[in-house]
Amino acid sequence: MQIGDWISQPVNWVYLPLALVLVYSGIRVVTSQNVIRAALFLVGALASTAGLFLLLSAEFVALTLVLVYIGAVIVLFLFGIMITRAPLGRDVALDHPSRTVGAGVAVALFGFLAFGSIQAFGSAEVQGIGEPTSTEVLGEALLGRFVVPFEVVSFLLLAALIGGITLARKDLSPAEEEAAGAV
Amino acid sequence: MMEFLSNFWVQLVIKLLVAALLVPLVGMVIGFAEMKLSAKMQSRVGPYFAGGRWGWAQLIADGVKFFQKEDLVPAEADRPVYKFAPVLVLVSAVAILVPIPLGPSVVGRDLDLGVFYVLAVSSLSTIGVLMAGWSSANKYSLMGGLRAAGQLIAYELPLILAVVGAVIMAGTMSLSGIVNAQATWFSEHGWGLGMPFVLVQFVGFAVFMIASLAELARIPFDMPIAESELVMGYITEYSGFRFLFFFLAEFANMFSLSAIAATLFLGGYWAPGLSERMLNILGPGILFAKIGILVFLMIWFRWTFPRFREDQLQTIAWKWLVPISLANILATGVIKVIV
Numbered sequence: 001m002q003i004g005d006w007i008s009q010p011v012n013w014v015y016l017p018l019a020l021v022l023v024y025s026g027i028r029v030v031t032s033q034n035v036i037r038a039a040l041f042l043v044g045a046l047a048s049t050a051g052l053f054l055l056l057s058a059e060f061v062a063l064t065l066v067l068v069y070i071g072a073v074i075v076l077f078l079f080g081i082m083i084t085r086a087p088l089g090r091d092v093a094l095d096h097p098s099r100t101v102g103a104g105v106a107v108a109l110f111g112f113l114a115f116g117s118i119q120a121f122g123s124a125e126v127q128g129i130g131e132p133t134s135t136e137v138l139g140e141a142l143l144g145r146f147v148v149p150f151e152v153v154s155f156l157l158l159a160a161l162i163g164g165i166t167l168a169r170k171d172l173s174p175a176e177e178e179a180a181g182a183v
Numbered sequence: 184m185m186e187f188l189s190n191f192w193v194q195l196v197i198k199l200l201v202a203a204l205l206v207p208l209v210g211m212v213i214g215f216a217e218m219k220l221s222a223k224m225q226s227r228v229g230p231y232f233a234g235g236r237w238g239w240a241q242l243i244a245d246g247v248k249f250f251q252k253e254d255l256v257p258a259e260a261d262r263p264v265y266k267f268a269p270v271l272v273l274v275s276a277v278a279i280l281v282p283i284p285l286g287p288s289v290v291g292r293d294l295d296l297g298v299f300y301v302l303a304v305s306s307l308s309t310i311g312v313l314m315a316g317w318s319s320a321n322k323y324s325l326m327g328g329l330r331a332a333g334q335l336i337a338y339e340l341p342l343i344l345a346v347v348g349a350v351i352m353a354g355t356m357s358l359s360g361i362v363n364a365q366a367t368w369f370s371e372h373g374w375g376l377g378m379p380f381v382l383v384q385f386v387g388f389a390v391f392m393i394a395s396l397a398e399l400a401r402i403p404f405d406m407p408i409a410e411s412e413l414v415m416g417y418i419t420e421y422s423g424f425r426f427l428f429f430f431l432a433e434f435a436n437m438f439s440l441s442a443i444a445a446t447l448f449l450g451g452y453w454a455p456g457l458s459e460r461m462l463n464i465l466g467p468g469i470l471f472a473k474i475g476i477l478v479f480l481m482i483w484f485r486w487t488f489p490r491f492r493e494d495q496l497q498t499i500a501w502k503w504l505v506p507i508s509l510a511n512i513l514a515t516g517v518i519k520v521i522v
Contacts, residue, residue: 071309135296135355
């Protein structure tokens with residue numbers, strides 16, 4: 001595609017800043033020398049991903065990303081980091097010695113995925129972007145055609161939840177229990 | 184004229200202007216109401232001199248004062264994060280206003296996922312509060328930020344679950360659609376009567392109001408800024424207009440959460456016996472009156488209840504509000520299927 005054609009499409013004007021913010025904050029998440037800064041860059045990356053989903057008129061996915069990931073998961077990250085230690089400034093311990101290997105793996109993965117998608121789709125245009133999918137259609141699909149996968153996922157999540165609680169719980173010996181009861 | 188008004192960009196500019204002006208205006212009105220009502224409830228006079236009668240100019244004087252003050256940043260603070268935190272809190276407060284309908288066709292943007300959008304955007308302010316608490320490099324700020332985050336996580340769940348009842352009743356997540364469902368509830372009988380959902384969803388309404396008080400960190404849920412323990416919590420180090428941002432965001436959030444409660448449970452802009460044309464003109468006034476009642480309730484609570492302890496706060500959220508709202512969803516679902 002010619003660069004002129006590309007620029008004359010208004011959707012690209014929105015896409016380009018979003019993509020740049022996404023790439024920049026994605027890189028900063030791993031290179032930042034402060035845990036909390038890294039978590040905040042993750043917020044930026046997730047927010048621009050939500051923006052990309054909005055561009056694809058997938059409102060529900062975009063809002064779920066904001067509500068679940070930014071509003072709950074990252075908040076829990078930050079909460080967990082801050083309640084244990086809240087380091088300000090740089091932490092050199094965050095520089096892992098094998099970071100060059102990690103960078104190599106990341107670049108290789110990026111190349112593999114980019115090559116794969118370009119090979120598979122080429123310059124084919126994404127179909128079916130227009131009006132956002134209404135909640136009604138989504139709900140019908142989830143509880144109609146996809147009800148079995150939906151239930152399986154819910155069941156797995158419940159199992160994971162119970163497993164997490166069991167692993168985190170510390171079973172007390174009778175003597176310890178007595179001591180705990182005495183307090 | 185009408186052609187000019189129906190242009191997309193003209194409409195966008197008008198909507199942005201309304202939202203940008205509404206927030207400071209609402210902040211001033213609610214702030215002033217709070218000053219005067221608190222004074223009344225404590226047998227004081229309250230603001231008296233500024234502007235002559237009733238001291239109506241007190242809030243304008245306060246606003247000017249904040250802009251004159253120096254914008255201080257603590258030496259140890261994480262500067263970019265510290266400076267951005269109040270902006271994020273205020274932006275999330277303004278962005279909630281988008282899907283709230285002021286009349287049948289007076290709405291920022293009627294989103295199909297209106298309720299979901301409101302909950303998603305309001306959860307952004309938690310990040311801003313945590314950013315403010317951490318980046319201030321102050322132990323009181325950090326403790327305030329942590330308390331606020333713990334509280335907001337705990338009360339977001341009942342807040343979300345409480346609105347599900349109203350969504351099931353209306354069968355849509357669009358805020359305009361929910362108002363419409365309340366306005367035309369009995370219309371199949373040709374009575375022209377509606378039914379505000381508070382009559383059948385009182386449990387949901389009560390849980391929503393309690394949870395929104397907690398989300399606002401107002402008394403009796405104001406541990407994050409408990410002045411007798413934490414100076415001013417996560418706002419401690421802020422001064423000047425960044426302090427004002429937090430202040431405005433609190434009042435704007437009071438307004439928008441009351442607006443959502445009014446829209447979901449009290450019928451929003453709708454009032455019985457008015458045609459659609461009249462509702463477009465009088466709707467904003469009707470909605471603001473309902474919001475005013477809810478805001479008055481919040482101010483009244485502030486001077487009626489003592490502050491909860493941290494463990495009491497968590498107990499109320501997890502052991503009472505969440506089970507109650509789950510039971511409410513179950514009951515609403517069963518009744519909806521049967522009726």
